[in-house]
Amino acid sequence: MKTKKLVFMAILLSLSLAIYVLEAQIPPILPIPGFKLGLANVITLFALCTLKKSEAFVILVMRIILGSVFSGGMSAFLYSISGGILCFMTEAPIIVKFPRRQLWIISVLGAAAHNAGQVATAFLITKTPYIIWYIIPLTAVSVITGIFVGMIAAILLSHSNGILKKLTKDIDA
Amino acid sequence: MKKIIFTLTIMLFLSSCSPINSAKDKISADFYAMDTPMVLTAYGDNAKPAIKAIKTEIIDLDKKFDRKNEDGELYNFNINGKVLVSDDLADIIAKSVEISDLTGGAFDITVSAIMDLWGFYDQNYTVPDDALIQKKLEKTGYKHITLDGNLLTAISMLDLGGIAKGYASDRAMKILKSYGVSSAILSLGGNILAYGTRPGGGYWNVGIEDPVQTDKVIATVEVSDKFVVTSGTYQRFFEKDGVFYHHIIDPKTGYPADNGLTSVSVIADSGTLADGLSTGLFVMGLEKAKEYLMAHPEIGAVFIDRDSTVYYTPNLSGVLKTDAKKTALF
Amino acid sequence: MRAKIFTVIFAAVLIVCGAASLYIMKHKTPASIVLIKSDGKVVRRIDLKAVTRPYEFEVKAEYGYNRIYIDGDGIRITDADCPDKICIRHGVLKSNFSPIVCLPHKLTVIFENADGNIDAVTD
Incomplete structure (x- = not known):
């Protein structure tokens, strides 16, 4: 792996980690367990559009592991990893099929998948079946947060087009 | 496109009809009687008058059957030893004696005289002198009870605490029937009557308390039109010099029935029988109880021993659910 | 076209x-016995109807504590050392x-x- 690519991935990882930790500090707008904006998904989407799937996956998993170390602990890790992996599995296969200005569609689907994974894990951990009902408000909210996150990712991509072109030349080489 | 909108409209409609029963027609009453909390719940049209009638009936029976109530019939009898009693009192005593016969004396309403020695009556717990117990044993026993019509005679005092709730639940069932109620669940201090079906249809789910962790349920049974009654060591007990003494006294020995069981639940078509049998089968112990239950296949029973193993009669195999170790009794 | 379909689907899901x-927010469960589960196990079982005086207690688990408060209005969490405090902001258990x-x-x-x-x- 080229050094430049390694640096690029490291930058994305640290960016997503910073976003993740920062978001964990803000009290959630709605008092729904599992609810958050999911801003770190901006980086996952960005990475999916600029890097290989496997590389984007590594950034995601590393971010979750490190994020749990910095804030949250073991149970937070379990919720995040199950949601994150399900989100990734939804986004990665379809992202090439959509133009970049439709990134918000991918993002909404990913956010919904993330919630599903998280709620399922919460059910397994707490053994309280009624927790499943939270999927309804979470899905409603994920439509809004998903569009928001997807649009930020699209803006980020279009603004970094110039830099990316330079980078990709070196990265792909 | 139209299809999508159509489907989503249907979904919207479906989601607005919640599957959860709104229970608007649910009527509940809870009050204290027979020294224990009563929780009565019924559903449907006649639920309200039925619950009211049951409450009145329970309070009325409590007055008659309570040995502490100075205006009550039983109090009066315990002082005089020979009294012309009401039909209600005559009936419950006749039924108690019947159950005593059925259980070979393992259930006995005269055992209260010995329970008093142990302090279970006034919570002044003590281990009585053995000579005192032996002396008292001579003067107890259900065989000394005679009922000539409504003329009741006995040489020892009587306490209906082990049967009154079951008897009252039988009355409650009659009232529910007469009002045409289709769905009710009553708890008379832990004596359960699961009447008809659940409001949404289907069997009632009755939990059996865990003798070790009494805020939990160790098993559940699915029943309909059944009485479920439990006798357990954990209900009343005390410890003295490191020894555990509970309130289920063997009428033959005068000592707490020490046979490894911690709780016995009986599922039957009669509340009086279920109440009496839960004590009787407990005193008999697992082996003797097994013989009885093999001869009476209509009775369901669940036994829990000190290791929290659940033993059950085979007629419950489809309806009993538990995470604990379980074994069919035969 | 595809964007339009997704717009409609998302709008419908949102609605x-x-x-x-x-x-769900308005719904009330008609029950009085509450269970407090920690790590999948029931640690307390409380009949709200039997509560005559407000009281509180703490449930401690591996990762921290939650202080639970019970009064005539119901049961709620008043304090916890979790990062998000969602349990506190949830308020009284209704449904x-x-x-x-x-x-x-x-x-x-x-x-x-x-x-x-x-x-x-x-019992």
Whole structure:
């Protein structure tokens, strides 16, 4: 792996980690367990559009592991990893099929998948079946947060087009 | 496109009809009687008058059957030893004696005289002198009870605490029937009557308390039109010099029935029988109880021993659910 | 075209789930016995009807504590050392559609009838 690519991935990882930790500090707008904006998904989407799937996956998993170390602990890790992996599995296969200005569609689907994974894990951990009902408000909210996150990712991509072109030349080489 | 909108409209409609029963027609009453909390719940049209009638009936029976109530019939009898009693009192005593016969004396309403020695009556717990117990044993026993019509005679005092709730639940069932109620669940201090079906249809789910962790349920049974009654060591007990003494006294020995069981639940078509049998089968112990239950296949029973193993009669195999170790009794 | 289809689908999901969420928020479970579950196990079982005086207690788990307060209004969490405090902001437990949940501490507070569907307990 080229050094430049390694640096690029490291930058994305640290960016997503910073976003993740920062978001964990803000009290959630709605008092729904599992609810958050999911801003770190901006980086996952960005990475999916600029890097290989496997590389984007590594950034995601590393971010979750490190994020749990910095804030949250073991149970937070379990919720995040199950949601994150399900989100990734939804986004990665379809992202090439959509133009970049439709990134918000991918993002909404990913956010919904993330919630599903998280709620399922919460059910397994707490053994309280009624927790499943939270999927309804979470899905409603994920439509809004998903569009928001997807649009930020699209803006980020279009603004970094110039830099990316330079980078990709070196990265792909 | 139209299809999508159509489907989503249907979904919207479906989601607005919640599957959860709104229970608007649910009527509940809870009050204290027979020294224990009563929780009565019924559903449907006649639920309200039925619950009211049951409450009145329970309070009325409590007055008659309570040995502490100075205006009550039983109090009066315990002082005089020979009294012309009401039909209600005559009936419950006749039924108690019947159950005593059925259980070979393992259930006995005269055992209260010995329970008093142990302090279970006034919570002044003590281990009585053995000579005192032996002396008292001579003067107890259900065989000394005679009922000539409504003329009741006995040489020892009587306490209906082990049967009154079951008897009252039988009355409650009659009232529910007469009002045409289709769905009710009553708890008379832990004596359960699961009447008809659940409001949404289907069997009632009755939990059996865990003798070790009494805020939990160790098993559940699915029943309909059944009485479920439990006798357990954990209900009343005390410890003295490191020894555990509970309130289920063997009428033959005068000592707490020490046979490894911690709780016995009986599922039957009669509340009086279920109440009496839960004590009787407990005193008999697992082996003797097994013989009885093999001869009476209509009775369901669940036994829990000190290791929290659940033993059950085979007629419950489809309806009993538990995470604990379980074994069919035969 | 594809964007339009997704717009409609997302809008519909938003409306349906939003409406259902409103229903969930208003719903009340008609029950009085609450279970407090920590790490999947019932640690307390409380009959709210039997509460005569407000009281509070703490449930401690591997990752932290939740202080639980019970009074005539019901049961709620008043303090916890979890990062998000969602359990505190949840307020009084009203319905099993919206159980009190503290995800970081693996704690849930629910009404009993929803858990295992037990109608009555014989003791």
